[in-house]
Amino acid sequence: MPHIVIFNTNPAFTQIERIIMMAGTIDEILHQKRGELYTISPDATVFDAIELMADKNIGALIVMSDNRLVGVVSERDYTRKVALKGKSSRDTRVREIVSTPVISASPTHTIEQCMRLMTENRVRHLPVLERDEVVGIVSIGDLVNWIISAQSVTITQLESYISGQYPG
Numbered sequence: 001m002p003h004i005v006i007f008n009t010n011p012a013f014t015q016i017e018r019i020i021m022m023a024g025t026i027d028e029i030l031h032q033k034r035g036e037l038y039t040i041s042p043d044a045t046v047f048d049a050i051e052l053m054a055d056k057n058i059g060a061l062i063v064m065s066d067n068r069l070v071g072v073v074s075e076r077d078y079t080r081k082v083a084l085k086g087k088s089s090r091d092t093r094v095r096e097i098v099s100t101p102v103i104s105a106s107p108t109h110t111i112e113q114c115m116r117l118m119t120e121n122r123v124r125h126l127p128v129l130e131r132d133e134v135v136g137i138v139s140i141g142d143l144v145n146w147i148i149s150a151q152s153v154t155i156t157q158l159e160s161y162i163s164g165q166y167p168g
Helices: 026-032 046-056 075-081 111-121 140-162
Strands: 003-008 018-023 060-065 068-074 125-130 133-139
Touching: 026 111, 026 125, 026 133, 026 140, 046 060, 046 075, 060 133, 068 075, 068 125, 111 125, 111 140, 133 140
Parallel strands: none
Antiparallel strands: 003 018, 060 068, 125 133
């Protein structure tokens, strides 16, 4: 559920007492997710990576080496760097196709900031780092779902206000 921040307006407007503004951070999205973080070694085969993504129904894996973030490998990397080039996923290592440099976010980044990061850098997944430690990953789908939920809450609040059911 998105975080709702309520601001009071001019006290002269008794009928219009509040303006609802949606604010959200990556930390809120991470708390809604199951908390599972799937990683793979850069030395693993691309086949292993694709198999893990298919098994877990996810679109990307965090690539880690010695507890250090190396990058992100996604289905898109596989398609563009292996399948379309006629390479074998069983013979290609993750290190050969991993997306670098790493574009990441922190738990305090806003949804809007992350959408901008993803758009500007043409990525669909952002590792979330806190003090250089990977604490999660968010996808463009996670952000879109949050926005849809936020809009739904806003619409419900506005409908309640218009119909006279809004408390306050």
